Amino acid sequence: MSSMGRAGKVRVERRLMTARHGARLLDRKQHILADELERLQLRAELARTEWEELAREAALWLRRAAALDGSARIEEAAPLEPAGLQLRWGSTMGVAYPEDPECQLPAAPAAGGSSALSYAAAVHRSALEAGVRYAADQRAEMLLTAELAATRTRQRAVENRWIPRLENELLNIRRQLDAQELEESLRLRWAADRNSGNTAGPALGAARKGAS
Incomplete structure (x- = not known):
């Protein structure tokens, strides 16, 4: 039997073991990602609902404040610094x-104008916070979805x-090794039979000479 054949068989068996182990790990990873993605999708849906409700309420109170206070007073109520994250x-x-x-x-400017303007400013701040949470959840959902697909x-x-x-490569190697084993076994048997015949020939001739 060829030593290269044996070495090739061992090498392919190890690679096959690694591949099967890798498939199990990928299957486990897939299930964990799917569970986490389901959780994030639910959270993103709740965040979207909250953000949309607050955004509608903010738009409603902004229209009321505009009617009561005018655009100039609304501009005065806007913070001087941008929001951070x-x-x-x-x-x-x-x-x-x-x-x-x-x-x-950012810090809100000193209160001024109608109560509608004050409430509109407060609702806009809440809507911004809800929008940030929804955006983060969307991003997380997108990243996990891409990794799950990959x-x-x-x-x-x-x-x-x-x-x-x-598996096919290993099967072919095993067939080749089996064929080599069979060939080697037949060759050894043939050699043994031939040696047995050569030994019996001189012994038989000597026996015949003694008898005569």
Whole structure:
């Protein structure tokens, strides 16, 4: 039996073991990502609902404030500094995504105008915070969706292409080794039979000479 054949068999068996282990890991990763994605999708849907409701309410009170106070008073009520954002990052199976963002709102100017204007300003601040949470959830959902799709693609490639190819390669090697074993066994048997015949020939001739 060829030593190269044996070495090739061991090498392919190890690669096949690695491929099967990799497929199991990818399957586990896929399930974990799918569970986390489901959680994020639910959270994003709740954030979207909250943001849309607050945005509608803010638009309603802005129209009321405009009717009562005018555009000049609305401009005076706007903060002088822009809002800031601090992101925290979560991670699932090596995928980093934004989580629980903190919207840093600037100080509101001194109150002035009608109560409608004050309430409109407060609702706009709440709507901004809700919008930031929804945007972060959307981004997290997009990142996990992309990684889940890539994981499924890799798993299908391993299970449908890599593993079958290695299994076929291993099967061919085993067939070749079996054929070599059979050939070697037949050759040894033939050699043994030939040696047995050569030994019996001189012995038989000596026996015949003694008898005569």
